[in-house]
Amino acid sequence: MLPLVRRARVAGIVLTAGLVVGASDAAQDLAQSVQKHYDTVRDFSADFVHTYQGGMLNKVITERGHVLIKKPGKMRWDYAAPDEKLFVSDGVKLYSYLPQDKQVIVGNVPPEDQASTPTLFLAGKGDLLRDFVPSLLDAVPPGFPAGTRALKLVPKSAAPDYDWLVLEIDPASLAIRGLVTVDAQGGQSTFFFRNLKENAGLADKDFAFRIPHGVDVVTSTSRP
Numbered sequence: 001m002l003p004l005v006r007r008a009r010v011a012g013i014v015l016t017a018g019l020v021v022g023a024s025d026a027a028q029d030l031a032q033s034v035q036k037h038y039d040t041v042r043d044f045s046a047d048f049v050h051t052y053q054g055g056m057l058n059k060v061i062t063e064r065g066h067v068l069i070k071k072p073g074k075m076r077w078d079y080a081a082p083d084e085k086l087f088v089s090d091g092v093k094l095y096s097y098l099p100q101d102k103q104v105i106v107g108n109v110p111p112e113d114q115a116s117t118p119t120l121f122l123a124g125k126g127d128l129l130r131d132f133v134p135s136l137l138d139a140v141p142p143g144f145p146a147g148t149r150a151l152k153l154v155p156k157s158a159a160p161d162y163d164w165l166v167l168e169i170d171p172a173s174l175a176i177r178g179l180v181t182v183d184a185q186g187g188q189s190t191f192f193f194r195n196l197k198e199n200a201g202l203a204d205k206d207f208a209f210r211i212p213h214g215v216d217v218v219t220s221t222s223r224p
Contacts (some may be wrong), residue, residue, distance in 0.1 A: 024042065024135070030151055031134040036128060036175040043070040043202040045139075046193040049143075054187045067193075071124030073109050074207040088209040089123065095209045096221075104211050107220035118165045118181050119191075131156060137166060141180060143192055144168050148177055162189075 005118035030188070045068050054059040065079040072091060079085035086097040089109055098107040111136065120126060133138065140148045149169040155162075168178035175198065179191045211217060 003012065015154050027134040027136045027151065028129070030136065030149060030169070031128040031132070031153075034169055034174050034176075035129060038176070041071075041198050043068070043200060044196060044198045045069070045200055045202065046196040048077075048194070049192040051190045051192075052187060054185075056185055056187065068202055069122050069203070070202045070207060073120070073123050073125055074204070075119065075123045076207055077119075086209075088207060089120075090209060091210075092209045095211075097209075097215075098211070100216045103218060104215050105218045105220050118162060118179060122176070122179070128153065129178075140168065141166075141190060142177075145170075145179055147171055 013099060045066070048065055048067050050063045050065070051060055063079050063083075063087075063157065064081045065086075066081035067078070068074075073089055074091050075087070075089040076083075077087040079087075085100050086095075086099075086173040088095045088097075092109055094107040094109055096107075097103075121128075132155055135152045135154075137152050140150050142180070149171050151167045151169055152164060153167065154164045162181040163184055164182055166180040167176055169175070171178050175196055177193055177196075179193075181189045183189075
């Protein structure tokens with residue numbers, strides 16, 4: 001017969017293992033539910049606030065704008081303040097336009113199973129259960145509404161742009177309220193989405209990009 005202390009330790013180990021398995025199952029269930037819901041979303045639009053802090057910067061950068069997303073692979077991020085910037089994916093090419101620099105960077109949209117940029121998930125690239133190991137976080141970053149569920153996603157294959165990401169989920173609608181990524185330098189990038197509208201019927205022309213006259217064009221050979 002096991003001594004009392006040893007039995008208590010064994011019981012504690014079994015209980016802890018059960019809690020871990022339960023948490024893992026809950027994370028898997030939430031990831032599956034979010035993926036199932038997001039599979040029904042053809043497009044969406046939202047106002048966003050984008051903050052970046054930590055890493056190589058000693059200050060917090062805050063930017064604002066409007067985003068349009070349409071599956072598969074189409075995105076338009078219009079940054080309005082403090083500086084104007086535009087990032088467009090037409091499903092084939094990625095365009096980064098920096099008006100102040102008079103420069104456009106052109107790259108290719110990666111295949112679905114090689115989508116290294118977290119925002120490409122929003123455009124229908126990637127799968128939560130296939131590409132990530134999910135877990136639940138108790139703490140929700142400041143700025144999100146009470147009750148928001150935080151789903152941490154660690155990529156199964158190493159990603160060049162981030163170590164892990166967190167989807168901030170509305171528990172009632174399963175809509176994505178925000179996206180948080182953390183890079184290898186410890187920098188944290190957070191997108192807060194407001195006035196989110198799903199399946200608004202966005203047109204393909206919203207994602208067409210024409211290179212302005214008089215700008216330098218740089219072709220990127222690396223994945224976005």
